[in-house]
Amino acid sequence: MQNVDAINSGIPAIPKDNYLTNGFSLKSWLLTKDHKRIAIMYLITISMFFMAGGLYASAIRLELLTPETDLLTSATYNKVFTQHGILMIFFFLIPSIPAVLGNFLLPIMIGAKDLALPRINLLSLYIYWIGGALTVFALLQGGVDTGWTFYTPYSTTFSNSYVMAVGLGIFINGFSSILTGLNFIVTVHTMRAPGMTWFRLPLFVWAQYATSLVMILGTPVIAITVLLLAIERTVGVGIFDPAIGGDPILFQHLFWFYSHPAVYIMILPGMGVISELISNFSRKKIFGYEFIAFSSIAIAVFGFLVWGHHMFVSGQSIYAGMVFSFLTMVVAVPSAIKMFNWTATLYKGSISYDTPMLYAIGFMGLFLIGGLTGLFLGAIGLTVHLTDTYFVVAHFHYVMVGGQVIAYLGGIHYWWPKMTGRMYSEFWGKISAMLVFIGFNLTFFPQFIVGYQGMPRRYASYPAEFQVLNIFSTAGASVLGVGLVMPVIYLGASLINGKPAGDNPWMLPGLEWRTSSPPPTENFEKTPVVTWEAYEFGEESGLDLDGARRRDQVSTVV
Amino acid sequence: MSDKHMETGEGHIGYPGYIGVFTILVVGTIFTYFSSFWDLDSIFPGANTLLALAIAFTKMTFVMLFFMHVYWSPRLIWLSAVASFFWLAIMFAYTMQDYFTRGLGVFSV
Amino acid sequence: MATHSDTHHEEFHYHAPGLQHQFEDMKQQEESVSIGMWAFLVQEIMFFGGLFTAYLVFRSRFPLAFAEASNHLNAFWGGLNTLVLIVSSLTMALAVFYAQKGNRNMQVIMIVLTMIFGTAFLGVKAIEYTDKYNTGLIPVTGWNKKVKESDVQHAGEPAKGSEGAFVLPLIETKAEASAAADDHEKPYINPNGEFQWNSGRHVFDYAIEKEKSGKAYLTAAERVGYFSNGEFDPNKYRDKIRIFYFIYFVMTGLHALHMVVGLGLMSWLLWAAFRGSFSGEYFAPVEMSGLYWHFVDIVWIFLFPLLYLLGRHFLAGGAH
Incomplete structure (x- = not known):
């Protein structure tokens, strides 16, 4: 371990040779095969998509400030929420943690020099760019108004918006996610360092692996579905059009066969990040490692068996509804296993409330609410009342934003010193984490109430009795917006005046903390040999972690 | 992976083996063609399709095991x-x- | 496919020891490429799986219309194409076999043979598509051959299709025979190039006849889907047949697209093999292309019975 001495001596410095200094030309970035540089390019692109999606969200919340249709017309409102959904789901949530954090960290965490197929990794970035560019182009031209689900026959026959272009963008983008998943699977199987057995892998890697399985098995189905939709829309004939005996519900089956597992693409990596954060910031070996690892795989498998719960009221048979309802309850079990294990890990841990840990604790609360309200929606009777109300909107935002976005932010803060070599301002980090948590709850908790009272989603106007709670929601969205913009500023500032973080600012045993910050292009000077278990705090880890308090080493910029 | 390295250099059944698999595939194709004329649906609906699919699965198994070297x-x-x-x-x-x-x-x- | 060619590309700049920088040794590299290729094939299977699901849903609903439509495909051409593809699979497997042996000449010959059979497959496919074009069976308005009524009057022989059409070599079933007869009786008139179904309702009639024995031959969906006001509605029947042809064209079209990509890979392989790039130690590109080629073959092994051989026993009267 070349850096053990440096870590234990506690002198932070940024090494001269790292992946960021290995070439400064545009070409050295655009044609790089380095997974870390690709991850950084993903980070920048994804952040831009997140901001664009966020702007659409603010338009939605501003419109809903008043019961009347005033700021936007109904038609524009349809486009705004559709584009919010498309940008956030296909271009932010799905690639967020896998493509940024997974790309950057997966090879380092298993002690590899790079992903197994670096050129394909670069190819997936370009595919993502092409798909994204096409979608943005279509959105600028006028956008789509079908809802992100593209339900037929509306999307094939009746909508006059740019369904084709956006559909093509999503089709292309799908291959980016397939290639990323393929690359991760190969890498985990063949690139592990000597001694890095399957049960020594960090749980983040297990989660990425499970996500990759879903990506490979699910994404092609949406590709073919969108292709069929495009053919039907272009040539005016097909299999979804009920006018000629086609079946619109078949579209929903095929669509949700991917898009429900895609929900797990959007939460599993987040769970992986949280497993890292909870264990490391409690400075305690994670409780029930195997259970968390296998629950990731179980979620990936069972996630494929529940898609029908999106179709309870759309003409699916009652019998199928019962089967899907039952399986929906079953898939809650592995998620619950994770929650219990995280809680048990916290017990008697020496917890430090740094910014990433604040996000992790926020995740646990929000995901708990999001997950449990999911059971309401999975119950075949209750869901008839709740379908297409704001209850659903609140539920999936609790899981998607409260889950994946919070985990993503936590992960970005946690690994920021590794990615850039510099510490951000802990003070502003905590403020921002608080604002996100408060703003998020203020935005979406009222939506559970209005939804339960019957306010339908996807309308620009609503009965006046719901206005008070909607004002709360919009106010919360403003707080959330501030909380989300702040990291851009203080993380950006840390690049200029952040203190060098040192190789191991949090004093942790993981493999990624045993190389320099930022890591060299080949990640390690020589291939590491792993002799310790995951989350091993103690002598066995080879690092003097017990005595060292990172507070003494890391000064923060306030 | 490490326990059972793919000895791809050894992983084939030789020339006669390939011809044998090929023969099976051809026979399967011809059989499926002519069996489609038999009225098996009078036994139970879908029996014809079932037979055709059974032949297709057999053919696929042979292609995967031997032509695609899954066996080794x-x-x-x-x-x-x-x-x-x-x-x-x-x-x-x-x-x-x-x-x-x-x-x-x-x-x- | 991107995965595929890229994988080769990586390995193509092979210089002793020919190892990419991220790998420790050759074995690790081979394993990675092989697992990557299989993962790619898994996603290919799911890609076609969506289409098979659509097929399954509609066939289970409208089995008679599907059988009717399928009887109008030429199973002889389909079977011939299956054999052509199987031969190409054999030559591909032998190409890998000779690559492993380091036999450059046989390798090149086998790759050339694979390409020839692959092209033959596409040729037969083109003949079949042309036949559909000539008889108005492409399910898209305006994409079929356009023949005005006046044109037919002037041509003395009201043959189905016209000069470009092939005479189908083997007529096996009554349905095909009577379909061809119907086509000859009724001249092909299609001024707007619409989807047409002129070949009657032989399978339907057969099922209705059989139902007199008291056994159900129509599904619940068919009892609604083919009738208007209690009467058989040819237009509704035609719409279900059109769904079959839509699925047929999407499935075989995507399969043909995969063949074209495969032929592209073969051309590259041929060039590399000709230059002697592969040896007993390094032949992964040949092997990986082989996996892809066999996969495309397997898809066809299922497409053939599912598209060409439906319900032929209903009307098996001819050659057998």
Whole structure:
């Protein structure tokens, strides 16, 4: 371990040779095969998509400030929420943690020099760019108004918006996610360092692996579905059009066969990040490692068996509804296993409330609410009342934003010193984490109430009795917006005046903390040999972690 | 992976083996062509399709095992081959359980 | 496919020891490429799986219309194409076999043979598509051959299709025979190039006849889907047949697209093999292309019975 001495001596410095200094030309970035540089390019692109999606969200919340249709017309409102959904789901949530954090960290965490197929990794970035560019182009031209689900026959026959272009963008983008998943699977199987057995892998890697399985098995189905939709829309004939005996519900089956597992693409990596954060910031070996690892795989498998719960009221048979309802309850079990294990890990841990840990604790609360309200929606009777109300909107935002976005932010803060070599301002980090948590709850908790009272989603106007709670929601969205913009500023500032973080600012045993910050292009000077278990705090880890308090080493910029 | 390295250099059945597999495939094709004329549906509806699919599965198995060298491949390759069909079966089964319980594709008088 | 060519590309700049920088040794590299290729094939299977699901749903609903439509495909051409593809699979497997042996000449010959059979497959496919074009069976308005009524009057022989059409070599079933007869009786008139179904309702009639024995031959969906006001409605029947042809064209079209990509890979392989790039130690590109080629073959092994051989026993009267 070349850096053990440096870590234990506690002198932070940024090494001269790292992946960021290995070439400064545009070409050295655009044609790089380095997974870390690709991850950084993903980070920048994804952040831009997140901001664009966020702007659409603010338009939605501003419109809903008043019961009347005033700021936007109904038609524009349809486009705004559709584009919010498309940008956030296909271009932010799905690639967020896998493509940024997974790309950057997966090879380092298993002690590899790079992903197994670096050129394909670069190819997936370009595919993502092409798909994204096409979608943005279509959105600028006028956008789509079908809802992100593209339900037929509306999307094939009746909508006059740019369904084709956006559909093509999503089709292309799908291959980016397939290639990323393929690359991760190969890498985990063949690139592990000597001694890095399957049960020594960090749980983040297990989660990425499970996500990759879903990506490979699910994404092609949406590709073919969108292709069929495009053919039907272009040539005016097909299999979804009920006018000629086609079946619109078949579209929903095929669509949700991917898009429900895609929900797990959007939460599993987040769970992986949280497993890292909870264990490391409690400075305690994670409780029930195997259970968390296998629950990731179980979620990936069972996630494929529940898609029908999106179709309870759309003409699916009652019998199928019962089967899907039952399986929906079953898939809650592995998620619950994770929650219990995280809680048990916290017990008697020496917890430090740094910014990433604040996000992790926020995740646990929000995901708990999001997950449990999911059971309401999975119950075949209750869901008839709740379908297409704001209850659903609140539920999936609790899981998607409260889950994946919070985990993503936590992960970005946690690994920021590794990615850039510099510490951000802990003070502003905590403020921002608080604002996100408060703003998020203020935005979406009222939506559970209005939804339960019957306010339908996807309308620009609503009965006046719901206005008070909607004002709360919009106010919360403003707080959330501030909380989300702040990291851009203080993380950006840390690049200029952040203190060098040192190789191991949090004093942790993981493999990624045993190389320099930022890591060299080949990640390690020589291939590491792993002799310790995951989350091993103690002598066995080879690092003097017990005595060292990172507070003494890391000064923060306030 | 490490326990059972794919000895791809050894992983083939030789010239006669390939011709043998080929013969099986050709016979299967001809058999499936002519068996489609037999009225097996009088035994139970769908028997013709079942036979045709059984032949297709047999042919596929031979192609995968010998032409694609799965027979000599590590467990992981077996697993991925089986898993993909398992997932396909999930898609078929869970979609069809909806349609059949709606009675649409059920023979009725 | 991107995965595929890229994988080769990586390995193509092979210089002793020919190892990419991220790998420790050759074995690790081979394993990675092989697992990557299989993962790619898994996603290909799911890609076609969506289409098979659509097929399954509609066939289970409208089995008679599907059988009717299928009887109008030429199973002889389909079977011939299956054999052509199987031969190409054999030559591909032998190409890998000779690559392993380091036999450059046989390798090149086998790759050339594979390409020839692959092209033959596409040729037969083109003949079949042309036949559909000539008889108005492409399910898209305006994409079929356009023949005005006046044109037919002037041509003395009201043959189905016209000069470009092939005479189908083997007529096996009554349905095909009577379909061809119907086509000859009724001249092909299609001024707007619409989807047409002129070949009657032989399978349907057969099922109705059989139902007199008291056994159900129509599904619940068919009892609604083919009738208007209690009467058989040819237009509704035609719409279900059109769904079959839509699925047929999407499935075989995507399969043909995969063949074209495969032929592209073969051209590259041929060039590399000709230059002697592969040896007993390094032949992964040949092997990986082989996996892809066999996969495309397997898809066809299923497409053939599912598209060409439906319900032929209903009307098996001819050659057998």
